[in-house]
Amino acid sequence: MNLPMRESPQVQDGQFPSEPLVSVVVPMHNSAAHIVETIRSVLDQTHTNLEVIAVDDASSDATVAIVEGMADRRIKIVRMETNGGAGRARNAGIDAASGDYLALLDSDDRWYPDKLEQQLRFMDRTGSAVCYTRYDLIDAESEQIGQSGRLAASVTYEQLLRHCIIRTSSLLVDLRALAQPVHFPEIRKRQDFVFFLRLLKQVPKADLLDEVTCSYRLHSGTVSSNKFRVIPFQWNVYRTQEQLPLGKSVSLMIGWFFNAGFVNARRFAQWVESK
Structure with a gap:
């Protein structure tokens, strides 16, 4: 599936437009299959700075x-x-960033051409410091297989603990709103969840731009992934990373397991229907 591409603003005399600089961090590991499509979706943004x-x-x-x-x-x-791992690689990218805004893009995902432009306008209008969006689901051949569905208009730290609705590749952060830099934990799984939680310890909430701005690529193994394997990593987030009380952690784990199961079942159904 090819996304509709708009003509990008022209850069004059080798200079970028006088607009906010956005640093886009793309962690890569053996990503040859999709990396051109991924990075091209950034270079073709209508926001060129x-x-x-x-x-x-x-x-x-x-x-x-x-x-x-x-x-x-x-x-x-x-x-x-x-x-x-992805967390350590993203941290290296964050440390190398020089922009006022930070965006993250996984090496097999992609953006719609006006993703950054839409988010920057939304954040300027609303004063939001952290913005996420809806997304669609694509397969290994870049064919659309589904949608993320409706998401909450905003999410706080406590709400995100119960259900992580933010997709890494949809995120845009105004770094000027943070009192101190935020990095990923160097753990192999759920590092993105912890990163979002760390952001929401510094800002009151993250806000939804209610538009589809990016594509999240699902592979057959992702669709059929066994949530039981993720349990120890989710538990590690609650007890070790966030150091939550035992009772609260157990309660959150129960809620997470049912939410994750529902999401996985819906994605599997969308996958089957698209084939």
């Missing part, structure tokens, strides 16, 4: 060579000597 910080997490395939071949001066490649 951006930098792409592509962090290679010790890939063994042609990922880096492919990105180097894209030859756009807005791309900055950061190389990790050893594989440390």
Whole structure:
């Protein structure tokens, strides 16, 4: 499925437009299959004042060579000597960022062309410091298979604890609103959840731009993933990362398990229906 592309504003005399600089962090590990589509969706944004910080997490395939071949001066490649996981790679990208706004994009997801423009306008109009959006679901061949569905108009720290509704690739953060930098925990799973929680300890809430602005790629293994395998990682978030009381952690785990099961079942149904 090809997204409709708009003509981007022209850059005059080698200078970017006088608009906010957005730093886009893309962690990569053996991402050759989809990395061109992913990064191209950033470079083709109608908001052109951006930098792409592509962090290679010790890939063994042609990922880096492919990105180097894209030859756009807005791309900055950061190389990790050893594989440390997506959280560590994203942190390296955050540390290398120089923009007023931070966006994150997984290496197999993609954006709609006006994603950043829409969010920046929304945040300027509402004063929001953290913005998330709806998203669609695509398969390995980039064909649409479903939608995220309706999401809450805003979410606080306590609400997010119960159900993480934010998709990493939809996020935009005004870094100027943070009292101190926020980084991902260097854990292998659920690091994005902890990152969102850390953001919401510094700002009152995250706000929804009620538009589909990005595509989340589902692979067959993702659709049929076993939530039982994620239980220890979710428990680690509540007890170790957030250091919540035992009783509250148990209650949150029960709610999370049923929510996660419902979401997984809906995605599986959308996947089957699309085939």
